[in-house]
Amino acid sequence: MIKAVARPRQWQRWVCSSCLSQRAAPTPQHRRFATSPKSTAAGFESFVPASHAPLNREDDVALRSVFDHPKFWRDFSSAPGGVSVGLFRNAFLKEPRGFLTFARVSLNRARAVVAKVLAASSVVEYRAIVRDLDRLSDILCRVLDMADFVRVTHPDRNMQRMASKAWELVYQYMNELNTMSGLHDQLAAAMANPDVTAVWSEEEKTVAEVLKLDFTKSAVNLPQKYRDRFVALSSEISAVGSAFVQEMAPDQDTLILPSSELRGMDPLQARALTRGGSVYLPTLSGPAALALRTVHSPDARKLIYYASRTASRRSVEMLEYLMKLRAELATLSGFESYGHLSLRDRMMARSPEAVDQFLRALAESNRPKARQEMAELLIEKQKAHPLATTLDPWDKDYYSDLIRRQLRLTGRQGDLLSPYFSLGVVMQGLSRLFTELYGIRLVPRQPLVGETWHPDVRRLDVISDTDGHVAVLYCDLFYRADKSPNPAHFTVRCSREISEAEMAEVWEQTQQDPEMAIFGSPESASNDGMTFSRQQGNTIKQLPTIALVCDFQQPSAQGGDQPALLSYFQLETLFHEMGHAIHSVLARTSFQTVSGTRCATDLAELPSTLMEYFAADASVLARFARHHETNEPLPYRMVAQKVRQAKRFEASDTEGQIILAMLDQALHSERAGRPGFDSTDIFHGIQKTFGSGPPDPRGTRWQGFFGHLSGYGSTYYSYLFDRVLAQRVWDVVFRSGAQGGALKRENGERLKESLLKWGGARDPWRCLSEVLGDERLAEGGEEAMALVGSWGSTRQE
Structure with a gap:
């Protein structure tokens, strides 16, 4: 099955301390970062940076200035007039209708690859099938991922509209491929031939297994009438799922x-x-x-x-209908339940039974603290109602908030912390942290005409001290009324190695197609004009291209040349999203199918959740957090107070998430296909069995508001799973041992070499076992899932 893999996001963080808080005035030398691309008579040529320099003060100061000082940014980003280079430097996207050209050219390339795969007959040709199928997926993903981003972020409605048309064209073709049994048969033939597989790398073998399972899940190996029913079911599930989320309503408005x-x-x-x-x-x-x-x-x-x-009866009925459709789809595909089908694909758990082991072990380890917290709430209630012996369901939030209020510092907490977290200082801190841990830094780059979608967007080049330019990061971090307020990480283009044969093929197509005559070299044509790198041995790699989207207050809205100031929650959010970005940056695999965050779904939030621990660490914050006016260092006690306040009823919050994860599993089990399926009874039963607090009373139907059931589909446990793993990695790798472990290069290298750099190209259990030094995890399975659950998810003081 050829598909675009969604980026994790929600609907999916150092050197001389004396210069950390220097307030730089705009100076001419900073314009040296503004490097223009080469121009040729034939058209656009991608810029190929070659800097391998370690962190230097000028980069560091410029990074803060482009975010903190609007005047500096306007000077830095002002480019001389000229022809647009296209959005993200994609040479097709110089104007809205270019999206249709991009889609058409990409479809022509895709059809050529499909024809090549279907015609393969020799050992040599079969050896190339995995690389060809990965390239086919990449061709489609380039359009789908770009269009997906533009549809939800670009301010130009016409650009959005053309992106949607391009998305529909390519998605329709991708669905045709998913019913094309010939591709599946050719892959199966290649995998069954030892003369073929003997020369495949471990990464190729992993990609082959991923693609094979994708085909199996799309029912492409079934007779035609069953494939037709599969397609119809898939379409109806999509429609019902969207309607469930968009139309959910309470019984009483x-x-x-x-x-x-x-x-x-x-x-x-x-x-x-x-x-x-x-x-x-x-x-x-x-x-x-x-x-x-x-x-x-x-x-x-x-x-x-x-x-x-209490959700409306219609909302609950729609939810239950969605569950029944998924149960039928699973049966049609040969699976016991939808949970079994879903967990077979890119999941560490691999089965509902393993998820159940994890959730039960986590519930057991969490229960004592949750019960203690409920007892504390009852004591608080008894201060006002001495005769009370139980908590009512509507008491929990009230008395929790009452106790939390007693922990708050005098004054407005956000105002106390924000002056130490100007956006530029935080970005500076992130770059320094990444330099300390991984030897990479963030360098501002002047955007060219047409490269970004809004003047507020900053382009950063990610530079490695050993590999040079390794990624491009676009930061759209300020509030606009016309964009989603949800923080998000988008991988607009993944890492992938481009072979000489592929470049030659694309270059030949360029000579035959007038719409592709805009490129000046095979390398540029093979990358649609976007940035690439040349590695040792003259290997060409397309660079990961990432967009971070947040909704922080505009600095200009605060008057003059004042910086944007972040609350601690916003700081934590930026660290989290940058954790996704660093995963995409470091996992520069040769195949896009397994690059970056295209790893096991229940591992994808580990790097980002781990970054939240760095955001709360005293040694990390001490390296960059300074008052934007007085230059005073951040008093860490204020952060510690904020963290304690947020953690005050952490076990109860965790228990609530465990119950929701169990509900997700139960509704996607074989029970959904049985007569008498009742989601309300299932939800209330789970609450009574696993809850420490009062369950919902009869007559309520909260599950009708659980919109994540549509998107996650038996994988909601991933959030808890990665929370536990992030805490374990933090405790074992970064917090244990000598002071300042959070900033030690050897610890960062340990995480990178054992886990981050692999993306999805290696068994994630093997990665975890290596980074944690725990052989009990190496083989995965139910026992390993139970072990992870037993570690718990409550942060240690």
């Missing part, structure tokens, strides 16, 4: 309460919802969640709780 019942709630919010002495409270809203945490009246909280935990 709005609660009408006397304003006197909402004492304790922020009066400004309450007043904004008040009409004629009554408060009109939308059931699924921020104010409703706030009311559950702050309203003193238990009767009012009870009404709000019931309303906010």
Whole structure:
């Protein structure tokens, strides 16, 4: 099965301390970073950096300045007039209709590769099949990933519209390939021939296995009538899943309460919802969640709780129909359940039974602390109600918030920390951290005409002290009304090795197609004009091209040349998203199918979650966090207080996630295909069995709001799994041993060489076993999953 692999994101972080906080004024020498591409008579030629220099002060100062000083950025980014080089330097994307040209050219290339694979008959030709299929996937992903990004981020509606058309054209062709049994048969023939596999690298063998399983999951090996039903089911599942998420609704849209019942709630919010002495409270809203945490009246909280935990019958019916469709799809494909089908593909767990072992072990290790937290809440309740012996479901948020408030420092916590976290200083800190750990740094590069989608977007080149230019990072970090507020990491293009034969083939096509005459060399044509690198032995690699999207406040909105200041939560978010980026940067594999974050799905959040530990580490923060005006170092006690406050009921929060992961597993089990399937009974039963706190009362149907059931589909446990693994890696690799372990190069190299650089090209259990030094993990399986669960996910003090 040829497919585009989604990037993990939500719907998916050092040297001389004396110069960390220098406030640089714009100076002419910084313009040396503004390097223009070469021009040729034939057209556009990609720029190929060759710097291998270690961290230097000028790069470091410029990095802070392009983010912290709007005037400096305007001077730095101002490029002389000229012809557009195309979005991301993709030479096809100089104007919106170029997306259609890009799609057409890519489809022609793809059809040529398909014809080559289907015609393979000799041993030599079969040996090239894995590389050809990976190239075919890359050709399609280049369009799909680019278009996917543009559709949700680009401010030009016409550009979005053309990107959507290109996406539809290529996606339709990809679906045709997924029903093409000839590709599957050719791959199977290659894998069955020892004369072929004997010369394959380990990475090629891994890619072959991934592709084979993809074909199996798409039912391409079944008779035609079953394939037709598979396609119809897949289409209906997609439609029902989208409708479930978009149309989910509560049983009661709005609660009408006397304003006197909402004492304790922020009066400004309450007043904004008040009409004629009554408060009109939308059931699924921020104010409703706030009311559950702050309203003193238990009767009012009870009404709000019931309303906010009861989905409409239609929402629940749609959810259950989705589960039944997935159960039928799994049966058609020869799997016991949808969970068995889903967990066979790029998952460490590999089976629902292994996930169950992990979740039960995690629940057991978490239970004592969760029960302790519930006892503390009851004690807090008894201060106001001495005769109370139990907690009600609508008590938990209220008394948790009451206890958390007692931990807060005087004043507004965000205002106390933000002055130490200007965006430029944080980016500077990230670059220094990566230099310390991995020998790579972030270098500002002047964007060329048409290269970015908005003037606020900063381009950074990722430079290795041994390998030169290894990635391109585009940072769209400031708020705009026309883009999603959700932080996200996009891999617009993956790492991949481009062979001489492929370049020659593309160059020949370029000479025959007038629309491809814009390129000046085979290397440029093979990369669509985008940046590439030349490795030892003259090997060409397309560079990972990554976009980070956040919604931080614009620096100009704060007046003058003041920097954007981040809250601690925003700092943690940026470190998290940069963890995904560094995975894409370091896993520069020869095959895009397994590059970067295209690893086991339940491993993909490990690098990003691990970065949150760096964001809270005193030695890391001490290397860069300075007050943007006074240059004073950050008082770490304020961060420690913030972390303690966030962790105060961590075990209870973890227990809630365990219950949701168990619900996800249960709804995607064989039970979904049986008569009498009732998602409400299943959810309430799991709560009663595994919850330490009061379960939802009868009459509620919260599972109808669980939108992640559509997207995750039996893999929701991954969030918890990676949290546990991140804590373990932090404790074993970076926190143990001598002080300052979080900044030791040998620890970074250990993580990179054992895990990060492999992407999906190596058994993830082997990677974990090596980085943690624990042979019990090497073979994976149910026992290894249970072992991980037994470690727990509660951070150690």
